[in-house]
Amino acid sequence: MPNRFKPRLAAWPIDPVLRRLRAFGASLEPELALVRAAADRRFRHGPGEELLGLGASPRRPRFVVAGWAACQRALPDGRRQILRFILPGDAMGLAPKSARGAGWSIVAMTAVETFDAEPALEAAESGAAPGLAAAFAAMAAKDEELLIDHMVRLGRQTAYERVAHFLLELQRRLQLVGLGDSQRFPLPLTQEMLADALGLSIVHVNRTLQQLRRDRLIELRSGVAILLDPPALNRVSGYAAASSFRPASATAAPQPA
Amino acid sequence: MPNRFKPRLAAWPIDPVLRRLRAFGASLEPELALVRAAADRRFRHGPGEELLGLGASPRRPRFVVAGWAACQRALPDGRRQILRFILPGDAMGLAPKSARGAGWSIVAMTAVETFDAEPALEAAESGAAPGLAAAFAAMAAKDEELLIDHMVRLGRQTAYERVAHFLLELQRRLQLVGLGDSQRFPLPLTQEMLADALGLSIVHVNRTLQQLRRDRLIELRSGVAILLDPPALNRVSGYAAASSFRPASATAAPQPA
């Protein structure tokens, strides 16, 4: 069910995607034109809909322009783990292996709007758009970094730390694509989704959020999150966030002779 | 500190690497010869030594022939999370992005022996060895799959499930490269390493292992693990292991109009 009425082309916002590509080094106008070229090939998905699944779709590269999706795995007994959230500006299905038996699927968490990334991907792979290719690679690397951050959260952080660190990550990702500022950003997730992402129970997510509010670190109002004290959040979140790559004053590796 | 004395070439075992490459589709002899060609360019590392780090080494592709390493991130306060174990037959540093600010490093858990993978990698990237290239891609995809398995373990499984599932994974990976059989395999890890991988405390890993022993599911003796009842382990581990890709009878996605 695509577009209902013919819009002026200028009214098809793609902004998040362009911002993200530029942020990752693809700034040449002719290459970005390749992306824009497919901007009117839109897809709309309702919440709960599967965008990239276990079953079908060999590869269907897409850019997300609006709405949130999640890459998740469901366990047979009903439990599920959200592996990562996919925000406006993110791409999905770029890697050839995408969802080939890897046991995960991408599901829309809110209403989601995407458009075709096939032409851009082909140009990148054929060598016609090296800038795009580099940006895609950089974005993939960043994705893996986020995945690892998430693993550390799950394995080695308390609920309080997890939520703090996770909110900081969202703020950074969203600001990069022009949604929200250095403190405020849209957060359309239910506490259940947060719980499934952070490896906690719904109830405990609730209590942890309240604790953060009581500590005057955050504020949540109708789908908008406000980080009242980012430095303090950084402090409690326990380790350097993904973006800042520090040389690690770290614990010297034990080097037994 | 390379080789101490000139060996007969035939005595340089590379078996795990070749087995793994073949298992992932690289079976052409001329291509495998490229791998073998560098088999005498060996590197030895003591336990605790950093093989691929945060600081140095732009890219240094290696095959592991013997010993176990781990890809890990250390938190400033001493906690650490092991992201994945690197076993004989595995490669490291194949991806160009390897360890570029991603905040992880690869550390030897036991004595480790590796050899140069540069020629093989170059042949794969230049298009001279498409079979190798395909195998590398498949191996990377499998690695990501294992990473995701690990995330689900950390986020959504109990200690008992985690350990069971993890032991099954190790058994499969090791049997693939010819170490151990369908029940028995070498397990040179301390309980502390297990704890840091599984997101548990040392003490609790200990108790969980004992529980598994009491339940007659496993046996551990001097660096060797024995899975007494793999089917039962599979059952308790709660979800399909990475290797078997099932269509998922799964929970139908909620599709609100």
Next chain:
DNA sequence: CGTTGTGTTGAGCCGAATCAACCCCGGTGG
């Protein structure tokens, strides 16, 4: 022979899960 690292065990505590209400709010339909 002490030392060090690893495994084992107990006691007690605490973070987080579970169970169970209840509230609020936006539909929706009588």
Next chain:
DNA sequence: CCACCGGGGTTGATTCGGCTCAACACAACG
């Protein structure tokens, strides 16, 4: 207009899995 309903958020009571602290056993090693 109101009664009903369902989804999401909030709260309390209680349970429990896993952590911490602490001690001890054992083997490898210098």
